[in-house]
Amino acid sequence: MRVCITVAMVTVAMVLCAASVPAHAQAQAQDSYPNRPITMVVPLPAGGTADLLCRLAAERAGTTLKQQVVIENRPVGAGGRIAIEAVMRAAPDGHTVLCAPQLSHTVAHLLFVKSPLDTRAMEPVSVLAAYPLVLVARADLPANDLPGFIEYARANPGKVNYGHQGKGNTGHLLGELLMLRGKFRMTEIPYRGSAPAINDLLGGNIDLVPDYLLANKQNIDIGKLKLLATSGRERIKSYPKVATIAETLPGVYADTWMAVAAPPGTPKEVAQRLSDAIGKGFKTEEVRKRILALEAEPLGNSPEGMRKMIAASTQHWAPVIEAAKITID
Numbered sequence: 001m002r003v004c005i006t007v008a009m010v011t012v013a014m015v016l017c018a019a020s021v022p023a024h025a026q027a028q029a030q031d032s033y034p035n036r037p038i039t040m041v042v043p044l045p046a047g048g049t050a051d052l053l054c055r056l057a058a059e060r061a062g063t064t065l066k067q068q069v070v071i072e073n074r075p076v077g078a079g080g081r082i083a084i085e086a087v088m089r090a091a092p093d094g095h096t097v098l099c100a101p102q103l104s105h106t107v108a109h110l111l112f113v114k115s116p117l118d119t120r121a122m123e124p125v126s127v128l129a130a131y132p133l134v135l136v137a138r139a140d141l142p143a144n145d146l147p148g149f150i151e152y153a154r155a156n157p158g159k160v161n162y163g164h165q166g167k168g169n170t171g172h173l174l175g176e177l178l179m180l181r182g183k184f185r186m187t188e189i190p191y192r193g194s195a196p197a198i199n200d201l202l203g204g205n206i207d208l209v210p211d212y213l214l215a216n217k218q219n220i221d222i223g224k225l226k227l228l229a230t231s232g233r234e235r236i237k238s239y240p241k242v243a244t245i246a247e248t249l250p251g252v253y254a255d256t257w258m259a260v261a262a263p264p265g266t267p268k269e270v271a272q273r274l275s276d277a278i279g280k281g282f283k284t285e286e287v288r289k290r291i292l293a294l295e296a297e298p299l300g301n302s303p304e305g306m307r308k309m310i311a312a313s314t315q316h317w318a319p320v321i322e323a324a325k326i327t328i329d
Helices: 002-031 048-065 078-089 102-106 146-155 170-182 194-202 213-221 268-282 285-292 303-324
Strands: 038-042 069-073 096-101 123-138 161-164 187-190 208-212 225-230 255-262
Touching: 038 048, 038 078, 048 069, 048 096, 048 123, 048 213, 048 255, 048 268, 048 285, 078 096, 078 102, 096 102, 102 170, 102 255, 102 303, 123 146, 123 170, 123 194, 123 213, 123 268, 123 303, 146 225, 161 170, 161 194, 170 187, 170 208, 170 303, 194 208, 194 213, 194 225, 208 213, 213 225, 255 268, 255 303, 268 285, 268 303
Parallel strands: 038 069, 038 096, 161 187, 161 208
Antiparallel strands: 096 255, 123 208, 123 225, 123 255
8 A cells, every 4th residue: 555655656746847847948048048049920021110110119129139130021912811820820839920901910810711820819919009990982973071072982982992901901891891880882893002192182083081180191291192081089189170980980990010929838927027028119209209200109019909909899899891792811
């Protein structure tokens, strides 16, 4: 009996010891993170507000963590699917992360119906900054604000169109939401990015584009485009006379944000460490000024803050995707 008890005790001790080794090793790995350069994959081309925000995050996180953070632009595949899938398959150790727009983190599972892509499994790190969309129209459109545009669209069924940056993009979803809430119809014209859509808008070939302020500010200020409305919860300070969409259609808001997430299974302690490094940098006055100059609101929030923003975005856009039957092949 004593021998059995002793063997049992030894067996239990061995099991406990074996179980403690991986935990100890994991703790060591987390304490030493990062132990090599971090790759931040961006499913967008270089340049533009979104890419610049990722580069700011990489620069500041690298300084704090004393390790290089390398930006890798992979603008291939509809909606950045190839880049997202690559990060989701990466080792869950925090050395490969994704820096992508809002919808990549929130509704990819609804848009890519033929793919097992579900970014909800990823580990949130930080939302970098948020910025509202604006409704820009051709200069000779016979409407100067959103109520006037809706009246014009209702009076000209089948004649009004709008361009957007691509299927499933925030601009596309906002166009569909406007029609749902405003009870009017437009013809949707998808483009590959903002630039070709805005070029056609400047040429008078389309009527409206839901886009971002920074890229269109110059054309708005010189009268080549009309700013009909903004989609934030408050009016934009530089255009105080331009009403928000919600002032005409209550509850209709549309912003986008850039955020960082790590592969599924990444230890929360690792995600938190990277988040803290980004947050520290984004709280400096220098970085805040640089982000505000991009017509964006600096955030650099926590993983928990990002989880809440993911939930709110999913709740906001999922009904629009369902109602408009939007999918990406």
